[in-house]
Amino acid sequence: MGVRTWLGGLWKPQRTVQQDWVAALPEAKRRLFEKAVAELETHYVMLSVALNEALGLRSQGALAGAREQAAISGALAGMFAERLLGALRAVEDCSRHFADLPPVTPLKPAHFRGMGAQLTASWSQLYYHALFSGRLRFFHKLGALIRLVEELARQYRTTAEEIASGASTDPASDWTLLDHSHYDLNTCLRETIVLLKSFLCVLPVQEVEQFEARLGERVVGPVPVHQYLRAST
Secondary structure (H helix, E strand, O other), X not given: OOOEXXXXXXEEEOOOHHHXXXXXXXXXXXXXXXXXXXXXXXXXHHHHHHHHHHHHHHHOOOHHHHHHHHHHHHHHHHHHHHHHHHHHHHHXXXXXXXXXXXXXXXXXXXXXXXXXXXXXXXXXXHHHHHOOOHHHHHHXXXXXXXXXXXHHXXXXXXXXXXXXXXXXXXXXXXXXXXXXXXXXXXHHHHXXXXXXXXXXXXXXXXXHHHHHHHHHHHOOOXXXXXXXXXXXX
């Protein structure tokens, strides 16, 4: 027998994250979801391209070019994090008055590489099992993701700036830190996409337009590719 919750004087089956993920969305919600995901993925790919080029140049001994690309990747990490935080905060703002919130699963330390992110995920697991309210679990995970993205973006940009300026006292460790921060930001992106899909499953139809406007203000915008990425030749 599946997990059930008490609602309105009746025991009702509790939805799962997996069920929300495979659920079909109405057309308006589907378009909104796909547009938001495409925007977030675009910014993540831009960051990944810049970091991969920086790492490639470093492996070839082209340190000046590697430092230049590290600086570009730092700017792109900031842009990506801004969009990702925008999506999370749009969900947070719109869900506060909801009685019905989607289920969540805890963050998993094994899905992160940085020690700080792994620690945050460990606490997420502990709180998940200590909090019996689905509402508290939802907002705790949302808050944990917001704090993680903020810290990872700050860490990435600071490290990239130190590498780019030549101020790094341990370049090898700092390059590894960039790689780990990039990996952990990707994990946060995947968690955010799943959370967004689950949220849209419970979003009332009459509130889709308002949420789309709020999401658009914080996530969708022009992508200045040529300003940040130089073409490979």
